[in-house]
Amino acid sequence: MTTLHLRGVSKSFGTVEAVKELTLTVPHQSLTAVLGPSGCGKTTLLRLIAGFLRPDAGEIAFDDRVVAGPSTWVAPQQRRVGYLPQEGALFPHLDVAANIGFGLSRAERTPARIAELLDLVELPHAMASRQPHELSGGQQQRVSLARAMAPRPHLVLLDEPFSALDTGLRETTGRAVVRALRAAGATGLLITHDQNEAMSLSDQVATMRAGRLVQAATPFETYAFPADAEVARFVGGANVVAGTADGGTVTCPLGALATESPVTGEVRAVVRPEQVELTPAQPDSDVAAVATVLEVSYYGHDAAVRLSHGEGELLARVNGTEVPRVGDRVAVRVRGPVHTIPA
Ligand SMILES: Nc1ncnc2c1ncn2[C@@H]1O[C@H](COP(=O)(O)OP(=O)(O)OP(=O)(O)O)[C@@H](O)[C@H]1O
Known part of the structure; x- marks a missing residue:
C-alpha cells in the first residue's frame, strides 16, 4: 500500500x-x-x-x-x-x-x-x-x-x-x-x-x-x-470547431450547441465523432449544417465517416446499420452538450 x-x-x-x-x-x-x-x-x-x-x-x-x-x-x-x-x-x-x-x-x-x-x-x-x-x-x-x-x-x-x-x-x-x-x-x-x-x-x-x-x-x-x-x-477522434459562446450555448458552423458548462466569448467546441448524427438531407430541411460524405470505414458494429463540411472536414461515428454512402448529402446534428476549450 x-x-x-x-x-x-x-x-x-x-x-x-x-x-x-x-x-x-x-x-x-x-x-x-x-x-x-x-x-x-x-x-x-x-x-x-x-x-x-x-x-x-x-x-x-x-x-x-x-x-x-x-x-x-x-x-x-x-x-x-x-x-x-x-x-x-x-x-x-x-x-x-x-x-x-x-x-x-x-x-x-x-x-x-x-x-x-x-x-x-x-x-x-x-x-x-x-x-x-x-x-x-x-x-x-x-x-x-x-x-x-x-x-x-x-x-x-x-x-x-x-x-x-x-x-x-x-x-x-x-x-x-x-x-x-x-x-x-x-x-x-x-x-x-x-x-x-x-x-x-x-x-x-x-x-x-x-x-x-x-x-x-x-x-x-x-x-x-x-x-x-x-x-x-490524442485520446480519440475529435472535431474542434471555433465558435462564440454566450453562457450555455456556442454558435458555430455546426449550429447552436449546448455547452456542458457556462462559458462566454470566443471558444473552440470539442465535438466527439459519436456526437455527430447524420440523416439524409431534405431540400427544405432547417438543420444548421449539411455535409457531403467523403469516405466511409466500416467496422461492423459501427463505421467512421469523413465528411466535407463548409471549408473543412468533419468526422462522425455512426451505428453499423445506418451507414451512408460516399457522395451522399447528409444533415448534421450534434447530440448532447459539448465541451469547450479556449480559442
Ligand atoms: N540518457 C539520455 N541522454 C540524453 N538525452 C536523453 C537521455 N534519455 C532521454 N533523453 C532525451 O529526453 C527526451 C525524453 O526521452 P524519453 O525516453 O523519456 O521519452 P519517451 O516519452 O519515453 O519516448 P519513447 O515513447 O520513444 O520511449 C528525449 O528528447 C530523449 O532524446
Whole structure:
C-alpha cells in the first residue's frame, strides 16, 4: 500500500528538458497510465521513480518517505519497486519457476510461493517447469510480471509491457496484469503511447507533452473534458470547431450547441465523432449544417465517416446499420452538450 508523490520533478540531459516541474499523485492500489507521444519524457519519469536517475529538482516520495530530493537519496534496490519491461526480459536458460523466484532469497523461493505467483498472473502451475521459449508472448509477460511481484514491491512500474503483443493478446494480457496488480494490492504506473490501453486499463490517465504533465484525470474526464485540443485528439477522434459562446450555448458552423458548462466569448467546441448524427438531407430541411460524405470505414458494429463540411472536414461515428454512402448529402446534428476549450 503505497501512494506515489512527485512534486515539481525536473530532469534535463544537456539542453533537453526531458521532465519539467512535474507534479503528480498516484493513489495507493490504483493504476495510473502515463500517456504521451514518443520523446515526451515517459521513460525518464519512470527511471527517476525507480532510482536509475537523480532529479535535478523536486522530490519523489512513497507515502511520506522521500526517496529522492534535494537532500535525500534512496538507492534503487532499497525502494522496493517492481519493474515490468517491454519484452524479452526472461532469462532464456532458466525455467519459469527459476525466473519467477530469481529475486527471492532461497528461503522465500518455495514451490508454494511460486504457485501463489502463478495463480496471481493466472497461469497453470504446470507451467513452472517450462522454458521461456515454450511460452507465448502474452504468457512470457505474465511470468515477467510474476517475477516483478515476487518480492512484494510497494510500486510496480510497467514500461510499455504489451507493445510487442498483437491486438487481441494485448487486451487479454493487459486485463490479466491489471487483475494481478489489484489482487496484490499494488500501486502501478503504466507507460504507454497507446490511448486505448491507457483509457481502458487505468484509474487515472496522466497525459504528458514535451516533458510536462498536461492533464491528470480519470479516463472518463480525460475523454469528456480534455484540457486542450491536442489531448482531445490524442485520446480519440475529435472535431474542434471555433465558435462564440454566450453562457450555455456556442454558435458555430455546426449550429447552436449546448455547452456542458457556462462559458462566454470566443471558444473552440470539442465535438466527439459519436456526437455527430447524420440523416439524409431534405431540400427544405432547417438543420444548421449539411455535409457531403467523403469516405466511409466500416467496422461492423459501427463505421467512421469523413465528411466535407463548409471549408473543412468533419468526422462522425455512426451505428453499423445506418451507414451512408460516399457522395451522399447528409444533415448534421450534434447530440448532447459539448465541451469547450479556449480559442
Ligand atoms: N540518457 C539520455 N541522454 C540524453 N538525452 C536523453 C537521455 N534519455 C532521454 N533523453 C532525451 O529526453 C527526451 C525524453 O526521452 P524519453 O525516453 O523519456 O521519452 P519517451 O516519452 O519515453 O519516448 P519513447 O515513447 O520513444 O520511449 C528525449 O528528447 C530523449 O532524446
